[in-house]
Amino acid sequence: MKTIKDVSLSGRRVLVRVDFNVPLNERGEVVDKTRITAALPTIQYLTQNGARVILVSHLGRPKGEKNPKYSLKPVAKALEALLGQSILFCEDCLGEDVKKTAENLRDGEVILLENVRFYKGETDNDPAFARSLASCAEAYVNDAFGTAHRAHASTVGVTSYLSPCVAGFLIEKEITYLGDKISHPQRPLTVILGGAKVSDKISVIDALLEKADCMLIGGAMAYTFSAALGHPTGDSLVERDKLDVASRALAKAKKKNVEILFPVDHVVSSAVDFSSRSVGELKVVQEGEMPDGFGGVDIGPRTIELFTQRIANSKTVLWNGPMGIFEIPGCDQGTFAMAKAIAESPAISIVGGGDSISAIQKSGYASKVSFMSTGGGASLEYLEGKVLPGIAAMDA
Numbered sequence: 001m002k003t004i005k006d007v008s009l010s011g012r013r014v015l016v017r018v019d020f021n022v023p024l025n026e027r028g029e030v031v032d033k034t035r036i037t038a039a040l041p042t043i044q045y046l047t048q049n050g051a052r053v054i055l056v057s058h059l060g061r062p063k064g065e066k067n068p069k070y071s072l073k074p075v076a077k078a079l080e081a082l083l084g085q086s087i088l089f090c091e092d093c094l095g096e097d098v099k100k101t102a103e104n105l106r107d108g109e110v111i112l113l114e115n116v117r118f119y120k121g122e123t124d125n126d127p128a129f130a131r132s133l134a135s136c137a138e139a140y141v142n143d144a145f146g147t148a149h150r151a152h153a154s155t156v157g158v159t160s161y162l163s164p165c166v167a168g169f170l171i172e173k174e175i176t177y178l179g180d181k182i183s184h185p186q187r188p189l190t191v192i193l194g195g196a197k198v199s200d201k202i203s204v205i206d207a208l209l210e211k212a213d214c215m216l217i218g219g220a221m222a223y224t225f226s227a228a229l230g231h232p233t234g235d236s237l238v239e240r241d242k243l244d245v246a247s248r249a250l251a252k253a254k255k256k257n258v259e260i261l262f263p264v265d266h267v268v269s270s271a272v273d274f275s276s277r278s279v280g281e282l283k284v285v286q287e288g289e290m291p292d293g294f295g296g297v298d299i300g301p302r303t304i305e306l307f308t309q310r311i312a313n314s315k316t317v318l319w320n321g322p323m324g325i326f327e328i329p330g331c332d333q334g335t336f337a338m339a340k341a342i343a344e345s346p347a348i349s350i351v352g353g354g355d356s357i358s359a360i361q362k363s364g365y366a367s368k369v370s371f372m373s374t375g376g377g378a379s380l381e382y383l384e385g386k387v388l389p390g391i392a393a394m395d396a
């Protein structure tokens, strides 16, 4: 896959697919600028090298209709401030006005187009729509990893009409960390998996059993494995219809010589109320001793010690999924301990998943992580070894 470093885009009109799908408040202001900030290195590299930048993104799910609620106009303002440069906002993503504005662009100038999902042709990857969208530009850069697993007009369709088609720095980084650093890791490679469900992650577990040396399993997912092993699980969240899936993963781990570690003790609660973020009586029990009327809400102190040791002795660590119901105080210790262990380990560390990233940010250790993958579904599919259409469409 070629990147913006491999080609010269000076003096050329470049359509740049970014991910500006940011949260807005009721007044239409951007409340979290993380995604805009993340796109700056690619935009700045392009402008500094004389490209004429035409940014295209989606925001929310307007379902193919123009809807001011999902306008990218507030993003234009936020981007202008962050970039320290005035940018032009087009009230559409295609048409004569866009074409004219693009033709009048000078080297280093930037346009932001209106929400590309105001047209159904975007998610349908309609060729005629892709052609019109592409017609304002000559070359293409994709830097929106989070939508790379979708074959949409702005991620795949336009590449038929533009050349070169290359990746920006964000995509390059995701591919480096989720690809190379996991497929050819510095060993031992330890994978920490948690979160709510085995069913969400089974394909990832399967793929990672081919690569990891050790797998640490926590979160609710651990209880489905526990049940598959015939241990008592009390009121813990168990996916009864996934016991065979868990057993198959265990068999595969054995065959592939991957050491899987499960919690040896648990923090359990008599009642969990998600709406009030409260739990009943909390106590620590050993694995195999789950009392009736109690369910697991976090890994216990001995497990923290066991997992921390493994993380300290790893050269590469990949973490997806919290160890407990970290949103509720008292059930967050295991998750925060993993964040600390990762921060203190010399290993290359990669953290992915919306809840895992918010947990590591809450823990205060985010800056100690080598890479935080923000791709969500795209990251999981990439780890599963699937070919992402948006990546496949880039020049090789």
Ligand code: ADP
Binding pocket: 194, 195, 196, 197, 200, 218, 219, 220, 221, 237, 296, 297, 298, 320, 321, 322, 323, 324, 325, 326, 327, 352, 353, 354, 355, 356, 357
């Ligand atoms: P990510 O977004 O990082 O991929 P997931 O969405 O898979 O993570 O899982 C996060 C959710 O898992 C959190 O809401 C957390 O409360 C829940 N969870 C973790 N451990 C447990 C548990 N023991 N019981 C119930 N829910 C749990």
Ligand code: MG
Binding pocket: 353, 354, 355
């Ligand atoms: Mg989640």
